[in-house]
Amino acid sequence: MPIKTVTTEIFQKEFGTRGSYPSLFDCSDNLRYIVKHSQLKRNYNHLINELIAVQLAKAISIPVPDFRLVQINQNILPNDYIFSAGKPSGLGFGSQFLVGNIITVPDIDTIIAISKSKKNEITEDLIKICAFDIWLRNSDRSPNNPNLLFQEKRGIIRLYAIDHSSIFSELNYLDLFREIDQIPTIGENLVDEELFSYIYFNYGLFFEKVKTDICKKIENVKEEEIQEILDNIPKEWNLKQQEIESIFNFINKRKTEVENHFNYLLKEIGL
Numbered sequence: 001m002p003i004k005t006v007t008t009e010i011f012q013k014e015f016g017t018r019g020s021y022p023s024l025f026d027c028s029d030n031l032r033y034i035v036k037h038s039q040l041k042r043n044y045n046h047l048i049n050e051l052i053a054v055q056l057a058k059a060i061s062i063p064v065p066d067f068r069l070v071q072i073n074q075n076i077l078p079n080d081y082i083f084s085a086g087k088p089s090g091l092g093f094g095s096q097f098l099v100g101n102i103i104t105v106p107d108i109d110t111i112i113a114i115s116k117s118k119k120n121e122i123t124e125d126l127i128k129i130c131a132f133d134i135w136l137r138n139s140d141r142s143p144n145n146p147n148l149l150f151q152e153k154r155g156i157i158r159l160y161a162i163d164h165s166s167i168f169s170e171l172n173y174l175d176l177f178r179e180i181d182q183i184p185t186i187g188e189n190l191v192d193e194e195l196f197s198y199i200y201f202n203y204g205l206f207f208e209k210v211k212t213d214i215c216k217k218i219e220n221v222k223e224e225e226i227q228e229i230l231d232n233i234p235k236e237w238n239l240k241q242q243e244i245e246s247i248f249n250f251i252n253k254r255k256t257e258v259e260n261h262f263n264y265l266l267k268e269i270g271l
Helices: 045-059 108-118 120-136 173-178 193-219 223-231 241-254 258-268
Strands: 005-014 023-027 032-036 067-071 091-096 101-105 148-153 156-161
Touching: 005 032, 023 067, 032 045, 032 067, 045 067, 045 091, 045 120, 045 223, 045 241, 101 108, 108 120, 108 193, 120 156, 120 193, 120 241, 120 258, 173 241, 193 258, 223 241
Parallel strands: 005 067
Antiparallel strands: 005 023, 023 032, 032 091, 067 091, 101 148, 148 156
């Protein structure tokens, strides 16, 4: 399914997130988006990675904010504003700004505290996100940098995965074959001894069922779905055919190994 495009209408601010430096815009669909841009056409990869990741996440019911392609109207940008990564321009990636009771999760202690009070909903989301990160080799979600948002809105509780610029181990796309069989190491993901010992011993059979179900769901993602997701990458982002094929092979090959890799990591932390 093609990705919808909106246009920026009101600039709010730039975030100080190192590396991506996204900006907050009100857009033509009357919604607010956190928008990453190409940084003066120097960095399309972080846009490509975001768009691939959120589409795959939606395909397997991983909670991520809704998203759009965002056409940035430079005429609305203030002339006296100093942008950290260049003035936003062109076609960017927009992640919908979440509303309601939002908590940015700073570390695993916060995850454990939330899990204790919110029970199954948060634990299920967390296990699914861990499997997702193993699949795509996300190198930017760790115990001290979870890149998670907790939302409680009208009685619905969710743990959202955000910021997927660093999937594929941040490698150049033509080098992905080097990592295609690699198991993530402890410390570069959320499979942490303290956190998962708590989950394992408090949720038992529920933990095993969620882990098995999400790994099977990942394995069952069809090649046609992966190709459709890659076909949605805008031409403006300059992804070459050889790079598309390399990304496809990486995603398709690793989907069958997620459960084995997950179990290996659990064994490494003594579970």
